[in-house]
Amino acid sequence: MLATVKIGAVHSVVYGGFSTEALAERIEDARSRVLITADGAWIRGKTVKLKKIADEAVSRSGYVEHVIVVKRTGEDVNMEAARDYWWHDLMALPIASSVCETEVMDAEDPLFILYTSGTTGRPKGVLHTHGGYQVQIATTLKWVFDINDKDRWWCAADPGWITGHSYIVYAPLILGATSFLYEGAPDFPYPDRWWKLVERYGITSLYTAPTAIRGLMRFGESWPQRHDLSSLRILGTVGEPINPEAWKWYHKVIGGGRCPIMDTWWQTETGGHMITPLPVTPLKPGSATKPFPGIMMDVVRNDGSSCDANEEGKLVIQQPWPGMLRTVYGDPERYVEQYWSQFSEQGWYLTGDSARKDEDGYIWIIGRLDDVLKVAGYRLGTAEVESALVSHPAVSEAAVIGVPDEIKGNVIHAFCIPTAGSVTPTEDTLKSHVRDEMGPIAVPAKIELVDSLPKTRSGKIMRRVLRAKALGQPLGDLSTMEE
Structure with missing residues (x-):
């Protein structure tokens, strides 16, 4: 990142856990010409094959001219001639130097592009x-x-x-x-x-x-x-x-x-x-x-x-x-x-x-304007209901969504992860707790106990995935979901 800025170029950093589709989409939108990656990375004792993901993304985009690869895990990777270069090989060339003049930039020159997901459409x-x-x-x-x-x-x-x-x-x-x-x-x-x-x-x-x-x-x-x-x-x-x-x-x-x-x-x-x-x-x-x-x-x-x-x-x-x-x-x-x-x-x-x-x-x-629930004419923030659920000592994490209801318009459907080592709470116990914390209007119609919640790789709960599961609908694009 710093080297890119030093020479006056614009960087677009893509999180290493993204899928091939997500990376290709960002390369294409930014029209990136150089991709810097590693052979692999480690997470939770497993190896993430970064170069393989990069190869597939580059083949789909059509914009990348050069790929620079840092040797990190020692994985055997495909290196395409005239396109892919090992970082350590480039640093060993006679022209490689530790001296590089800093490009003088205007305050309003682009520094970087960073993609953020929208509720609909392509990432921004x-x-x-x-x-x-x-x-x-x-x-x-x-x-x-x-x-x-x-x-x-x-x-x-x-x-x-x-x-x-x-x-x-x-x-x-x-x-x-x-x-x-x-x-x-x-x-x-x-x-x-x-x-x-x-x-x-x-x-x-x-x-x-x-x-x-x-x-x-x-x-x-x-x-x-x-x-x-x-x-x-x-x-x-x-x-x-x-x-x-x-x-x-x-x-x-x-x-x-x-x-x-x-x-x-x-x-x-x-x-x-x-x-x-x-x-x-x-x-x-x-x-x-x-x-x-x-x-x-x-x-x-x-x-x-x-x-x-x-x-x-x-x-x-x-x-x-x-x-x-x-x-x-x-x-x-x-x-x-x-x-x-x-x-x-x-x-x-x-x-x-x-x-x-x-x-x-x-x-x-x-919460996000699109995360506000409307139940029987009352507006409730997802964060408020989730906070009420998590305030119970037997709940470590919670997520709530709204699902259609013929009478109330929408009702609340909650997903809760029990606290490790605690007595597993019953659905009635948690409903009673929410009633005490927020009143009857905020009581979920259904509470499911789950082992995990679908999240983006930045840790945000993917409520649309929970909503799709609850309604039996297709889950949609899961490229940003944590594995």
Whole structure:
């Protein structure tokens, strides 16, 4: 990534776990001419055959002229003459040099394209530029996590996603921070892998996704309690709203009750943090608090008027910000239609999320607008119902969907993963718990206990897959689903 930027080229990083179809689609959309890959990679004790996936994708796209391969696992791979080159062979050539002049770029020159899935249609190629993006991510990392020379920063994401781009690769290096990276999975070979790494390397700041926290919660408190986590001084979450139960577990068990949690809201499109506390902000479990200084946001009705306290509405950004996407690559009409058309008169950006503001002006993200359930005329956020289910000690993860009902229009269908080592809860027990937490309108019509939930490789629950299963419909494109 850094070498690409140094020579003034544009990179499009594709997560290594993607399928042939997903990679080919992104190569074709970006019209990429050079593909850099490895022979293979390891995950959970298994080898991922990256070069094989790359070969199949390149054969479908027709744009790639050269493939550079890094030897990682020592796999036997096909190398096509005049197209494929080993990295170590290129580095051994007489022309290879450690000296390379840095290309001078304009602030608005393209920096990278990163693809993000839409609810419909092809993935969107979000285009970010050099100047504003780097200013925003460096400033937000410095302010939100109070990064200093003594810190050991760990953003436990993947470089293939925007969190990895912004807060693993670019911002820490711009600030000169000591940054920690690891390879593998958080619970392999044992569920204490992260906590062992925190203890061994003296990590001071940990930034991860609520999905990962809930996944580790299910193994109980004994695994993290085996390790000294006292080096941690600040925690963070990213990627989706964190339910209060997971927030409290993270704060108490991992942070020892002393580490503030920076619950950040932002998007691939925004480039960096938009709604976030600072280390001195009074916190409310489950709320990302208020917009970062200089960011203007509101929760509004369809006519653009501001919602009252605790009234659900649409989350909008009211003024331009440094790290904003400049376009959807190759599809400017989609850029205008998706983000700017609904509030074009005001010039506001529509985030696609529903939210509410409380009496203190704190913003609570309810979920994607297409993840809001309407049951018997009442609107319920999937995150709210899932949070109620996960607040039961015998449930580690939950996902809910709406399915058609002749009387109520829609009813709630829930899927729950039981907590390891707990007594398996009955459906009636969980229904009663939701009734106590949220009231009768939020009680699921059906609750299924499952071993796992379909998720994207970035950890987001694929509710459309659950909905298709519940309705007996085709599952559709599964190229982004975690294996």
